[in-house]
Amino acid sequence: MKSERHDMLAKESIRKLIFKLSTPAIVGLLVQAFYNLVDTIFVGRGLGADSALGIAGISVAFPIQMLMMAIAMGIGIGAASIISRSLGMGDSTKAEKTLANMVTLVVISSVIFTILGLIFIDPLLSLFGASESVLPFAKEYTKYILMGTIFFTFSAAMSNAIRAEGHAKFAMAIMLFSSVVNIILDPIFIFEFNMGIMGAAVATVISQVIGSVMVIYYYASSMSMVPFKLGYLMPDLAISRETIGIGMSEFIFNSVESVVFILLNQSLLIYGGDMAIAVFGIIIKVFMLTLMPIIGIKHGIQPIFGFNYGANNFGRVREAVSLSNYIVFAMCMLSVIVVFIIPEQIFRVFSSDTELIKMGVPAIKISFLMMPFIGSQVVAMALLQSLGRSKQSLMITLSRQVFFLPPLVFILPMFMDLTGIWVSFPISDFLGFVVAVILMKREVNKLKVSEKNGMDA
Template sequence: MKHDRYDMLANENIKNLIFKMSTPAIVGLLVQAFYNLVDTIFVGRGLGADSALGIAGISVAFPIQMLMMGIAMGIGIGGASIISRTLGMGDSDKAERTLANMVTLVVIASVIFTILGLIFIDPLLKIFGASEDVLPFAREYTKYILIGTVFFAFSAAMSNAIRAEGHAKFAMSIMLLSSIVNIILDPLFIFKFNMGIMGAAVATVISQIVGCLMTVHYYKSNISLVSFKPGYMMPDLALSWETLSIGMSEFIFNSVESLVFILLNQSLLIYGGDMAIAVFGIIIKVFMLTLMPIIGIKHGIQPIFGFNYGASNFERVRETVSLSNYIVFGMCILSVIVVFLIPEQIFRVFSSDAELIEMGVPAIKISFLMMPFIGSQIVAMALLQSLGRSKQSLMITLSRQVFFLPPLVFILPLFMDLTGIWLSFPISDFLGFVVAVIFMKREVNKLGALIPQG
């Protein structure tokens, strides 16, 4: 079984391999995104007249969840990159040391994050745009989400390590089972036990504990190519630095997303009030749902990139880049078509508030205008992270999230009010695409020069 996974990464047809590696991740991520939608839908439907305030509360809490995701994915992607390349080179000892160090980093970072988050919860939520009306809802939701940080970060980070050794189906099953648990518990806690927005948060934490337990089971069984050895958990500074430096672009991506949310939510509060924040919260959840198949492709191709680069199979890396770009472009086009065909119906799923729907329909159309150009940015980041090109990957992240989006969010509303905020998304998406293509093409050309001629 273990030998089969080595052979699969090294020799299987690229199209089939992308499909085989990505499909489980896509299914798991879609279900995970769906349960995030379900949180918002049940809160919107369960709070009656306060539905817009509840949705706004979850929206304000979202940047904190993005920071949690940044910790998990920064460590997970950095460690997974090392594991896939070392397996390709046949260095199982380094893979085992990397895995153990990932666990140590996740636990330390999660505990620190939880403590600081609980101490500064109100100031953080106010910075992220919580008005006096929204703050009680945001606080009630966020404090329980913070308590579950270590469970979420552990399962999310280790899922990347599991995919790195070619066991994408098990990584999918972790997301699938935890998501199903959350979807079942949400209506039970919110409606049956009348727990309101707190019920949505508690259901989420319980589902994260389930995912954590499944991850522990994986490494305690004999399924893994990489053994977990507690003796390797003592921090290896060089290995930890390598892990964090590779995953830094992913951590900064999520962290900068959170910081951008400060500007976005504060601008939305000025130009559209709590209702605009609620609209943005729904758009973000829909955007994440449409983005999950693209992220699934990213999870699927990273082990292919890393393993084959480590094994000096550079032509397979180039072929994977080309094919995955075509795939994600098609997926993005499909998402735009769906959003433009049924925008009103999308908002009615979350709330029957007429003002929210009226504001939301044009906003979501504008926000999705340049969605087709996002896929290539994600493929570029996957390639650079898998090959250990942390600086270039970081530059792609910073280009859209720091250099383009914040200035646009600040400047455009001065001339176009709330519409200017919505327009800042497609413009920054396109500019970020240009930067990503430049870095990706440069790396592909370098790989071409390494392929023996004749």
């Protein structure tokens, strides 16, 4: 089985390989995004007259979840890049050390995050945009989410390592099974046990525990190409630095997303109040659902990039870059078409509040205008991370999330009020696309030269 996955990454057609490795990730991520939607839908439907406040509470808590994701993806993608390249070069010892160090980093960072989060929960939520009316809902949800940090971080980070060795189906099974558990438990806890917004959080944590158990089972069995060895848990500073260095762009991407959410929620509170925060909460859930297939493609192509780069198969890397760009553009276009055709129906799924729907329909249309240009940014980040180009990958993250979006969110509302906040999204999406294409094109040109000269890029 192990040699089959090795040959698959090295020899199978790129088109088939992208489909084979991405499809499981797409399915798993879509279900995962769907259960995030379900949380919001059940909270919106279960709180009756307080539905907008409940949705706003989940929205305010989202930056904390983004920080948890930042830890998981930063460590997971950094380690996965090393594991893929190590397997491509036949260095099994480094792959094993990287896997064990990955676990150590996850545990240490998760424990620190949970303790700090629980200590400072009230000021954090206020900073994230919780008004006095929204704070009780946000706190009730967030404190339980924080208690599950280690389970979420462990399962999400380790899934990247599982995908790195070409076992995408099991990584999908982890997301799929845990998500289904969440979807089943949500209505039971919220409606049958009358737990309200707390029920949604508890259901989420239980599902994350299930995902962690499945990861442990994977490495306790003989399925993995990279066996987990307790002796390598002691941190290897060189590997830890490399893991953090490569994953830093992903960590900063998600961390900056969290900071941007703070700015957005505060601006929304000023220009549109709690209702605008609720609208944004729905938009971001829909956006995440449409983005998940693109992230699934990213998960699928990263092992292809990393393995074939490590094996000096530069032509296969370039082919994968080209084909994946076409695929993600088509997927993004489909998302935009759906949003423009049924925007009102999308909001009615979450709430029957007429004010929320009236505010939300034009907002979601504006926000999704430049969605087709996001796909190439994701492909560029996947390429640069897989090849160990941490600085260039970081530049893509910083360009959209730091250099473009925050200034636009600060300036445009001065002239356009609430609409200025929605307009900030498509403008920053397009500018980020320009930066990503420049950096990706430069790397592809290096691969062409290396392929021609038969040298390392």
